[in-house]
Structures are given as structure tokens and as C-alpha cells.
Amino acid sequence: MDIEMKIRGLMVDPSTNAPIVILKDVASDTVLPIWVGLYEANAIALEVEKSSTPRPMTHDLLKNLIHGLNAEVQRVVVTELRDDTFYAVIWMEQNGEAVTLDARPSDAIALALRTDCPIYVSEDVLKIAKVIPNTADSASSEELRRWLENLNDEDMGRYKM
Template sequence: MPIEEVEMQIRGLMMDPVTNMPIVVLKDIASDQVLPIWVGLFEANAIALELEKTATPRPMTHDLLRNFARGLNARVEKVVVSELRQDTFYAVIWMDHAGERVTIDARPSDAIALALRSDCPIYVARDVLNRSRQVADGAGNINAEELRKWLENLNDDEMGRYKM
């Protein structure tokens, strides 16, 4: 049975006010549902550079990956945040190489940075969206649900607080 995927867009990139770690906020394009994913500083910078269309004097790692794929006549078709295991998200990069489908395991932050550079869609497995909400609810973790509601209601100015 195929996995149902929900198309997402990057709603914003910001700093978590509690942990002071960057958060990529993905938003369902068909609803207000959001999925926050905490990422490392370097990955957040790679995402921010592309979101802001900032040119760098030399290719950064995710630019290199895009260029490598192009050099091998491969195309990044989509990225999917595919699993949530023990509070860790997993992603898959879907590529086409000469008509053959190739999948590559990746961290969501790397997959998102590559998706931005490859101009391809970002998806989250429906099960991951449901489980991330259940984990927040089931653990009695009021803070996680409050954070989700807070993220859903942020305006564009508040979403852009991440600074490189």
C-alpha cells in the first residue's frame, strides 16, 4: 500500500526561544497544520542561504550535492520526511537517473536544503504528521502542543527571526 504524502512548504526558519536551536517550520499547503523540525546550526544556515537567495563565492555542501547530481544527469524529484522514530525524523531524497528511480536516505535538514536548491517539492508522510501530533499529545507534553499552536499563529515578520 503506498504511503500517503502531504505536500509541505517552508513556513519559516527561526530560533527556538527555549533551546536556542534553529527550527525549520514546515506547513501543509492545504491546511494550517505545521511540523517543526529542530536542525543544527550549519544546516539552518544552508537553508537560510537558499531561502534568502544569498550567493556564496564557492559552492556550499548542498550546492555541491545539487551540482553532483546534475553532473551525473540525475534530477532530484522530491524529498519526503518519511519516518519519526524515537523523536528523530528521517527523510528520503527521490531522484531520477536515466529513467531509474533512486532513493537516498538523508537527514531532513539536508533533504530540505537540497530540495530548495533543486526546486523540488517537500513532502511529509501522513503517518509522520499524525504521529508527531500524537507524541506531543500522548506524552502529556503541553509545551509541544503549545509550541505547535504558537507556530501556526505566527505572522510572517515573527517567522523570519532566524539570523545567520
């Protein structure tokens, strides 16, 4: 089963300075941090903040290409967590046929924001992500998870990196 999620915010990991996208279950307090690259975080932040650029960025190009091919993004799903790497699938429809594309979650999320489609995470991913530590020290991983779950709007800021 897939769980619908919304972007709760973007932040920087205090220990590694790596960008993190925080997804939150729309029906509960469950949060899922996904560490992403700087460029992908920037692409997500631009769309969250509704900032425009003078020329289309890569994810804008993808959106335009999809629409130019008479396709529509239906949803994106973070489907798997394997060897500390998240995997995602972009679900589209073209001429009445379902089309799926393998994607990095950061790219799928950036595209979902641009196409106003829902973001889902597999229930299995949420279960695994809760038990697999992101660092060698599981105590610090659990502290980070608690800290993320207790963030409020002021802690998130305005999606600045």
C-alpha cells in the same frame, strides 16, 4: 499518502536556542516544526534568502554532483519519525531509473530548495508528530505547537537566525 509542504520559515526555539525549520501544508494550516543543526539551518537560510557564497557549499556541491551524473531530484519526503528523530528520502531519477537516498530531513530540504523540487511529509509522520511531545512537559509542547500554528509573517521575520 504524502502531504506537500512548503518552508514557512526558520526560527530559533525560544527555550533551547536550537534552529527550527517550520514546514506548512500547502493545502491547510498544519505546521510541522523540525529541529535542525545550526549548519543545516544556515544552508537552508542561505537558499531561502537567495544569498550566494563565493564557493559552493556542501548542498550546492550535491546539486552539482547530481546534475553531473545526469540525474534529477524529483522530490524529497520526510518519511518517518522514530525515537524523536525524523528520517527523509531523496527521490531522484537517473537514466529513466528511480534512485532513492536516505537523508536527514535538513539535508533533504536544503537540497530540495536548490533543485526546486517539492517537499513532502508522510501523513503518518504528521499524525505521530502531533501526539509525541518534543519535551518532557507535554503542556509546554502543546503551547509551542499552538504558538507555531498562530505565527504570522511578521513573527517569522526574514528567516534570520
